[in-house]
Amino acid sequence: MQKKRSNDPFWWTLFGAGGTISAFFIPVHVLLFGIAMPLGWISVPDYETLLQLAQHPVTRLYIFALVSLSLFHWAHRFRYTLYDGLMLKHLEHYIFIFCYGSALAGTVITGVLIWTI
Amino acid sequence: MSTRYERYRPTSYHHKMSIFWWVKRKPYMLFIIRELTSIFVAAYAIILIVKLNALKQGAEVWEALLVSLSGPFSVTVHIVVFIFVLFHSITWFKLAPTAMVVKIGKKKIPGSIIIAVNFMMWILLSGGIVWILLQ
Amino acid sequence: METTINLQVLRYIPEKDPDPFYQEYEVPLREEWVILDALNYIKDQIDGTLSYRWSCRMGVCGSCGMMVNEKPILTCETFLEKYMPGPIRIAPLNYFGVIRDLVVETDGFMEKVKRVKPWIIRDKEKAPLEGEYLQTPEELSEYKQYSMCINCMLCYSACPVVGLEPQFIGPAAIALAQRYNYDNRDEGQNQRNDVLLTDDGIFECTLVGECSEVCPKKVDPAGAIQRYKVQGATEWWTSVLLPFGKK
CATH class of the missing domain: 1.20.1300.10 (Fumarate reductase/succinate dehydrogenase, transmembrane subunit)
Structure with a gap:
């Protein structure tokens, strides 16, 4: 008897893409916006400049990919952490919907914000 | 499991895995x-x-x-x-x-070089973000 | 007086006690002794009832794998001195049913190995008169590393996913599948994908990476699985994006 092939390759691709983009870009973002600017190590760009930057098509695409893929990266990894680390495999359907559902919701919200900014 | 061996096999012990x-x-x-x-x-x-x-x-x-x-x-x-x-x-x-297995011609690139390239790209890309924001 | 080292060996004697217990033995600490020598000393000199598997004493047969201080190792190639001053805790390999003392059931593992079809599959066999399947050294090097596995099962005992998901096909079997997938004489990858791209297959792996750490033959099953994931993902996207393409 042949078993059905899994759709995990799809989620794993998103996980991998998200892991890569977040590994490359999130640390510098956190360092600049979350630590260096609040502590006054570097000056904060003013509102107009940032808005203009955010409206640039490349930035839009970049932010959208960064946020959405990072969320899917979390969804996949956290799903397995719950299965393995907390032995919650028996709740797999709820975990599946919670993880990828949240990532999808975040993606839609980001998409709308990026589109209308 | 083959049943031929059944009588030589008393119940086997299965260790339970701890959640920790x-x-x-x-x-x-x-x-x-x-x-x-x-x-x-x-x-x-x-x-x-x-x-x-x-x-x-x-x-x-x-x-x-x-x-x-x-x-x-x-x-x-x-x-x-x-x-x-x-x-x-x-x-x-x-x-x-x-x-990732990267090959140049027939030669496999050693893992340490792939890691080094990744780290270098990381530094370059982070530098790029800093440069854009400090403009 | 001779220096000794304390060994705490897990005993399981089903006809006497339904639960395993640790038994302590004092064994001479000799420079050239490996853990297996100490177990043989116990068996010959102290307690003949102790059961364990061993054969070649040189890291080839893969039968003397045990948990030593929580880590799966081949007892024939690990020296007692490494664990000075002791005690050394010896238990049967993790996640396998224990038959007696340090002897574990291998049936589940053997069945998994068989399921990945570890042999050369051809769409059409060549007739003997057509000659042999030739292979260059480069083609051999594609899979040679994965062919070094001695089925010692240490990687299964190092892998928490094997413990958590007993149906997970596991590191050695997947590495063995890759040994044939990367063999240029083989045409059976699609059949292996039917086994390995299901829910019990490669995507259960979360890359803990310990299977490769404990492997005595440097097979790197973790790498084999990761490379398989990339292949599996490519396969999935091709089947979705090119539904009329080749299966």
Whole structure:
């Protein structure tokens, strides 16, 4: 008897893409916006400049990919952490919907914000 | 299992795995920490969404958000997030060669070079972001 | 007086006690002794009832794998001195049913190995008169590393996913599948994908990476699985984006 092939390759691709983009870009973002600017190590760009930057098509695409893929990266990894680390495999359907559902919701919200900014 | 051997096999003992299996050995502990970095990656994605929203709402909302994000609580949170995402980046790049086999001609590129290239790209891209923002 | 080292060996004697217990033995600490020598000393000199598997004493047969201080190792190639001053805790390999003392059931593992079809599969066999399947050294090097596995099962005992998901096909079997997938004489990858791209297959793996750490033959099953994931993902996207393409 042949078993059905899994759709995990799809989620794993998103996980991998998200892991890569977040590994490359999130640390510098956190360092600049979350630590260096609040502590006054570097000056904060003013509102107009940032808005203009955010409206640039490349930035839009970049932010959208960064946020959405990072969320899917979390969804996949956290799903397995719950299965393995907390032995919650028996709740797999709820975990599946919670993880990828949240990532999808975040993606839609980001998409709308990026589109209308 | 073949039934021929059944009578030589009394009940075998199956050890039950503890829910704290990952506390027992250092590599497992590091593994769980690596997996938990995903929470901090997601947390920063949510912070980015909040910032985008504020940016869209207008200058006043944005300024208000900046003020609330410059308090000691926020900075502490960001430092914690920074440590975990740094751990994510380092472990991610170090594992890159396990999935990637790169060849030039017939020669396999050693894993250490793939790791080094990843780290160099990381530094370059981070530098690029800094350069854009400091313009 | 001779220096000794304390060994705490897990005993399981089903007809006497339904639960395993640790038994302590004092064994001479000799420079050239490996853990297996100490077990043989116990068996010959102290307690003949102790049961364990061993054969070649040189890291080839793969039968003397045990948990030593929580880590799966081949007892024939690990020296007692490494664990000075002791005690050394010896238990049967993790996640396998224990038959007696340090002897574990291998049936589940053997069945998994068989399921990945570890042999050369051809769409059409060549007739003997057409000659042999030739292979260059480069083609050999594609899979040679994965062919070094001695089925010692240490990687299964190092893998928490094997413990958590007993149906997970596991590191050695997947590495063995890759040994044939990367063999240029083989045409059976699609059949192996039917086994390995299901829910019990490669995507259960969360890359703890300990399977490769404990492997005595440097097979790197973790790498084999990661490379398989990339292949599996490519396969999935091709089947979705090119539904009329080749299966």
